[in-house]
Amino acid sequence: MMLLAEQISSTTNMQRVFSARASVQAMLDVEAALAVAGAAVGLLPLNVVSTIKSACNADEIDMTKLAHDGALTGTVVIPLVQWLKEALPAHAKYVHVGGTSQDIIDTGLVLQLRNGIVLLQVDLATMAKAAAGLAGSHAKTPMLARTLLQAAMPTTFGLKAANWLVAINDSRCAIAHAAHEALLAQCGGAAGTLDVLQSDSVVFLDTFGAALNLPVAVTPWHTRRAPLARLAAAIAAAVGVVGKIGTDIALMMQPELAEVSEPAAPGRGGSSAMAHKRNPTLSIAARAAATRMPGFVATLLAAADQEHERAAGAWQAEAATWPSLMLCASGGLAAMAEVLAGLEVFPAAMAKHLALRPAQSLPPAIGEFISRALQDHKNLEIELSAGLINLFLM
Numbered sequence: 537m538m539l540l541a542e543q544i545s546s547t548t549n550m551q552r553v554f555s556a557r558a559s560v561q562a563m564l565d566v567e568a569a570l571a572v573a574g575a576a577v578g579l580l581p582l583n584v585v586s587t588i589k590s591a592c593n594a595d596e597i598d599m600t601k602l603a604h605d606g607a608l609t610g611t612v613v614i615p616l617v618q619w620l621k622e623a624l625p626a627h628a629k630y631v632h633v634g635g636t637s638q639d640i641i642d643t644g645l646v647l648q649l650r651n652g653i654v655l656l657q658v659d660l661a662t663m664a665k666a667a668a669g670l671a672g673s674h675a676k677t678p679m680l681a682r683t684l685l686q687a688a689m690p691t692t693f694g695l696k697a698a699n700w701l702v703a704i705n706d707s708r709c710a711i712a713h714a715a716h717e718a719l720l721a722q723c724g725g726a727a728g729t730l731d732v733l734q735s736d737s738v739v740f741l742d743t744f745g746a747a748l749n750l751p752v753a754v755t756p757w758h759t760r761r762a763p764l765a766r767l768a769a770a771i772a773a774a775v776g777v778v779g780k781i782g783t784d785i786a787l788m789m790q791p792e793l794a795e796v797s798e799p800a801a802p803g804r805g806g807s808s809a810m811a812h813k814r815n816p817t818l819s820i821a822a823r824a825a826a827t828r829m830p831g832f833v834a835t836l837l838a839a840a841d842q843e844h845e846r847a848a849g850a851w852q853a854e855a856a857t858w859p860s861l862m863l864c865a866s867g868g869l870a871a872m873a874e875v876l877a878g879l880e881v882f883p884a885a886m887a888k889h890l891a892l893r894p895a896q897s898l899p900p901a902i903g904e905f906i907s908r909a910l911q912d913h914k915n916l917e918i919e920l921s922a923g924l925i926n927l928f929l930m
Contacts, residue, residue: 542863545821550866553651554859557594560602562644563616564592569643569747570635570723576743577736580630588631591623613637634725634732634740638758638846641855642722646750649767652862653715657708657927659869660774664704666876668913670697675906678898679795679886687893693795693881695902698909700781700876705916707774712927714770718763721745724756727845759842761854768836768861772829775865778872779826782819785875789816795885799878818871825868832861 543551552558571588574580597619606612614637621628632640675694680687723744724730730737745752757763788795798818835857839850919925 542860545824545867546863547655547866547870549655550652550863553648553655554862556599556603557597559644559648559859560597560599560612560616561592561594562647563613563640564594564620565647565748566640566643567617567620567632567635568592569721569744570632570639571630572747573723573740573744574630574633577733577740579633579732580627584627584630587624587627588620591620596623611637611641613640616640634730635723636726638851639723639725639756642758643748643750645855645858646719646721647748649715649858649862650719650750652866653711653719653771656711656771656774656862656865656869659866659873660704660708660711661927662873663778663869663876664701664708664913666873666879667697667701667704668910670694670876670879670881671701671906671910674881674883675903676898677881677883677886678890679883680890680893687889690890690893690896690898692898692902692906693883693886694906696784698906700777700784701913702909703777703780704774705913707770707777708916708927710770711767711774712925714763714767718767719750720753720757720763721748721750722753722757724758728756728758730756758846759844759851761836761840761842761851764854765833765836765840768833768858771861771865772833775822775826775829775868778822778868781872782816782822782826782875785879786816786819786823789814789819793885793889795882795889797880797882798875799880818875821871822868822875825864825871828864829861829868832857832864836861 568589571580571585575582575585597616602612602615602619605615609615617632621631624631671694673694674697675692677693678690679693679696681689681691721741721744723741725732730740733740741752785796785798787793789797797814798816836854839847839854839857842850916925920927
C-alpha cells in the first residue's frame with residue numbers, strides 16, 4: 537500500500553500508472569510481446585501466442601505473494617514467470633523464450649514511463665496555456681521587479697508570466713527529446729547477445745518493439761543507462777521550473793504584498809492554529825517537489841556506473857527510484873497547473889508598491905520580450921496541432 541505522504545504529494549492518475557498491479561501488468565505485456573516476437577522467428581508455434589497473451593493478466597496474481605517471492609529471488613520476474621508457466625502447463629516451455637529478467641523489468645518500466653510522461657506533458661501544456669494568457673492580458677500591468685529580494689526597477693506582470701511561459705515550453709521540449717532517446721524496448725537475452733537466436737535477430741527485435749509500439753535500440757542497453765539519467769534530469773528540471781514559479785507566487789502572495797493569490801477552494805490554505813492565515817498550499821507543494829527531485833536524479837546518475845553486461849545493485853536502485861521520481865513530479869506539476877489556471881492578479885497592489893519608488897517609464901523591450909514569448913508559444917502550438925512535432929516523442 538502506498539505511503540500516506542506519497543498519496544498526498546502525487547496525483548491519482550500517476551499513482552495508477554505506478555501501482556504494484558500496473559507494474560506487474562506492464563511486465564506481463566512485455567512477456568506477451570516476447571511470445572509474439574518468438575513466433576515470428578519460429579521459436580514457438582503461432583497458435584500458442586494468443587493463449588500466452590490471454591494469460592498475461594495481472595488481476596489474477598496474488599500481489600502479496602509475488603512481492604514476497606520476488607524479495608527472496610532478488611527479482612520479481614522469476615516468480616512472475618513461474619506463475620505464468622503454472623497458468624499455462626501445456627505451453628510452459630514457450631513462456632519467457634528469448635528474454636531475461638532485465639528485459640522484462642526495463643521494458644515494463646519504459647511502458648510505465650511512457651504513460652507517466654503523457655500525464656506530465658498534459659499538466660505542462662495546461663501551465664503553458666495559462667502562462668500565455670497571463671502574459672497577454674497583463675502585458676502592460678506595471679509592477680516592481682525585485683532582485684536579491686529587494687526593490688529594483690519597473691517591469692510588468694506580463695513579462696514575469698512570459699518568462700514562466702518560456703521556461704515551461706523549454707521543459708516540454710526537453711522532456712520530449714529525452715523521452716525519444718530513452719524510451720526504447722529492451723531485449724538482449726541472458727547476456728545482451730540474444731543467444732537463443734541463430735538468425736533473424738532483426739525480425740525478432742522489430743516484432744518485439746512493434747508489439748509494444750516502442751522503437752528498438754541499436755544494441756541492448758542493459759548497462760547503458762545515460763539516456764534514462766538524461767530523461768530524469770529533464771523531468772527534474774521541469775519540476776525545478778514549477779518550484780521557481782511557486783516561489784514567486786508564494787512571495788507575491790504574502791499579506792504585505794498581496795499582489796496575487798492562488799485559486800480558492802474549500803479547506804485549502806488554512807492553518808490548524810491561526811484562523812486568519814491563507815497559506816499558498818499549491819505553491820508549497822510545487823516547491824517541495826522541486827526540493828526532492830535532485831535526490832532522485834543523483835541516484836540515477838550514480839546508477840549509470842554499471843559493471844560489465846549486468847549491474848549488481850545500480851540497476852536495482854534505478855528501478856526503485858523511478859516510481860518515486862514520477863509520483864513526486866506529478867504532484868508538483870499538477871499543483872502548479874492548478875495555480876496558473878486560476879491565479880488571481882491584483883494590479884492595484886502592484887501599482888501601489890511600484891509607486892513607492894521614483895517614477896520611471898517602462899522600457900520598450902518589455903513589450904518586445906512578451907511578444908516574442910507569445911509568438912514562440914503560438915508557433916509551438918501550431919506545430920503540435922499540425923502534427924509537425926510530437927511533444928511526447930519529438
